[in-house]
């Protein structure tokens with residue numbers, strides 16, 4: 001029943017053969033050398049400094065939600081860079097291959113990429129950016145922040161959390177493997193039926209794409225269960241639903257979307273798998289297959305997915321803007337309702353991705369109206385943020401800059417989305433680069449929010465702030481890149497340039513394509529500036545240490561525990577009395593964060609099993625891609641065995657005794673006290689707008705309301 | 718914000734730290750998470766049913782056989798009986814669990830396991846029979862949907878049976894520890910859910926299949 005393959009296959013290696021390794025490719029072979037040298041350098045450095053044990057104990061086997069979140073974010077940033085390189089190559093090719101006279105290099109007729117290679121690059125770009133860059137970045141930030149915001153010590157299922165991380169890592173490694181072993185898919189990030197069927201795509205590219213997406217989907221589904229259960233079950237006492245921090249609300253809504261929509265992707269991909277491996281006819285062009293079935297199933301996930309990525313970004317803005325406007329969030333309840341409104345509508349709009357495929361007028365009208373409805377709750381949010389800033393005491397620190405940039409992009413992306421929601425307009429611009437510009441506005445809006453959130457919460461996690469000057473440089477370079485690339489792209493869309501062109505026939509578009517290259521140059525500089533930002537900030541960290549309330553005007557629960565957050569989050573779980581608990585405490589002078597006595601803490605033990613599961617999952621994915629059946633069977637059997645063995649381990653936690661907790665807490669507080677003397681304590685604005693009861697204090701004075709940690713005498717004076 | 722009174726509060730009247738010693742309930746947290754997992758599993762079946770609905774027109778079977786020519790409702794009803802009695806046996810397990818009766822739990826699990834195996838054997842026999850007649854999933858889109866939907870359900874059953882085996886060992890080894898009880902409760906959810914899905918498979922795939 002297994003399908004007939006074109007090309008060789010051996011029981012031992014499946015379809016794998018030396019010829020599948022592109023050692024002659026002028027781009028990939030040098031890249032491989034670079035990657036190999038970097039890998040060797042890292043291994044050598046780890047051995048030289050004797051850090052293997054540290055790596056294993058503190059990171060690879062951890063179940064601490066903060067470290068897991070950080071690793072998610074690292075995966076996301078690395079993948080963001082890889083996706084950016086793909087984008088850079090796409091832009092370069094399009095700028096080079098304009099008109100019949102354009103020169104060709106490295107085997108290409110025009111430009112430097114052959115059509116097949118170009119197809120792989122744009123497919124990889126989309127998959128990576130959406131599933132392996134944006135999603136892990138957001139999941140990582142939710143992982144770090146949500147448990148602290150709800151006053152919990154860890155996720156509901158710390159072990160499952162680590163499993164989700166390592167499965168996501170397996171997906172990332174698999175997509176990187178496709179660079180050096182075999183090809184990647186060339187039929188777009190969403191897959192085009194029936195091109196992904198075996199007769200039209202006989203190589204392993206589509207298989208890579210399928211399993212990468214499948215693993216990423218699995219990781220996200222597991223993660224969503226965890227965050228939902230954490231929010232519902234692990235809230236600190238007193239935290240009623242209407243006291244839930246707004247980012248946590250956004251995480252709740254977004255993970256409901258994930259939980260209900262990712263299975264649709266899982267099934268859609270699995271059905272492609274059956275077609276390609278067993279020869280079934282779900283999406284084939286003949287024998288009763290149905291191409292539209294795939295398109296519907298994919299976008300049934302695909303549209304909710306875009307809201308899955310945007311809602312946490314909205315949540316981040318809702319945390320950052322109040323902090324830097326020194327005002328509480330305007331319209332908390334409407335914000336929550338709008339979040340759930342968006343989440344709900346996201347299920348009823350998927351058909352707008354293929355208006356042109358000829359559904360009847362009733363269907364098209366329904367989906368058009370439904371799509372436009374999304375604008376209402378989104379508008380509510382935008383106005384809420386605007387009113388939060390209105391008459392606030394605005395401080396344009398880096399997180400706020402990113403947030404405001406994000407708002408502008410939301411406006412542009414949202415309005416162009418509205419245009420696309422009109423079927424009459426859509427018929428004109430569908431599959432043009434106008435659509436590309438639309439969703440890049442939206443996705444960049446998310447990236448802006450992510451950068452804002454990383455800058456905002458960085459001091460919470462690491463105990464020192466990122467450098468302001470460098471942070472602003474990154475922001476402005478990145479923004480120059482965004483304007484430089486996407487304004488010309490909108491224009492080209494109106495001029496009729498279609499998407500995914502490996503050769504641009506119209507020489508009049510050359511100028512705008514060159515302007516986009518200028519934008520790409522700014523983006524490249526921003527990448528360098530970002531590295532500079534990390535370097536300078538880490539080098540100067542002693543000067544930028546902060547105590548728990550890093551920005552002086554924060555409001556929610558995560559700012560009530562030391563920075564960097566101890567691994568147990570809260571020595572004693574806070575009792576929540578108000579919506580913005582920390583503002584409330586500052587207002588009433590309850591700023592002493594030392595409880596009167598400590599208690600034993602129960603924490604989950606580290607375990608290497610999630611990592612083992614991740615490795616096995618990667619082997620399974622690799623085996624399936626290359627049809628190495630013994631490897632598939634073996635890794636699957638081992639996965640099942642490992643899960644069962646783990647279930648026999650009843651002893652998965654340990655107790656930290658109360659006096660030990662007290663000792664660690666004291667150390668944190670001492671360090672924090674030392675930090676207060678530093679210049680950052682005199683935050684501009686000084687006093688919070690929440691706390692009329694607090695008197696503004698002199699700069700640098702211990703216990704100034706804006707200065708973070710305060711001694712009880714100082715704050716109640 | 719909600720409490721913008723700037724009146725000073727009496728520190729002794731507010732509760733700032735949680736000293737109530739309440740430990741969060743491990744079993745209820747686990748069960749809640751499992752409900753969420755079941756929701757995602759329900760979505761998987763929902764999408765598969767949608768695919769079956771799309772692919773169950775007579776033209777989806779191309780020139781090949783349609784379910785009307787090979788579905789035997791009597792045989793499928795036997796499967797139904799096996800699965801439902803298995804669920805019943807699992808219900809007895811739960812009653813025994815409530816009474817703290819270890820032997821009862823173990824025999825209930827065995828009952829559920831054996832009846833579940835019977836269901837699976839009937840299913841495998843059916844597939845072998847069909848393949849023997851040359852009715853395979855690669856003949857047409859309709860048959861693809863037919864096989865994948867029914868066998869995805871069977872795969873879930875296989876998974877549940879494996880789980881029962883593990884629980885048999887764990888109950889006899891660990892008794893009713895919080896972990897074991899939590900797992901038994903989750904398995905109950907899982908097993909009942911598969912029976913519910915089977916009702917849909919029975920009605921929409923087999924019974925309706927007789928009309929295609």
Ligand code: HEM
Pocket residue numbers: 190306307309310352353354371372374375378413414415416417418420421426429430431435438439442443446
């Ligand atoms: C105000 C809300 C929005 C509206 C009205 C809207 C509308 C649309 C429409 C009608 C299309 C189809 C265009 C076509 O292919 O002809 C589209 C494509 C797209 N939108 Fe949006 N959208 C909105 C928000 C978003 C958000 C928040 C995101 C992501 C974060 C997003 C990401 C995308 C993507 C990725 C595509 C194209 C996918 C592809 O073809 O590869 N959109 N949008």
Ligand SMILES: [Cu+2]
Pocket residue numbers: 302303306349350352353
């Ligand atoms: Cu959409």
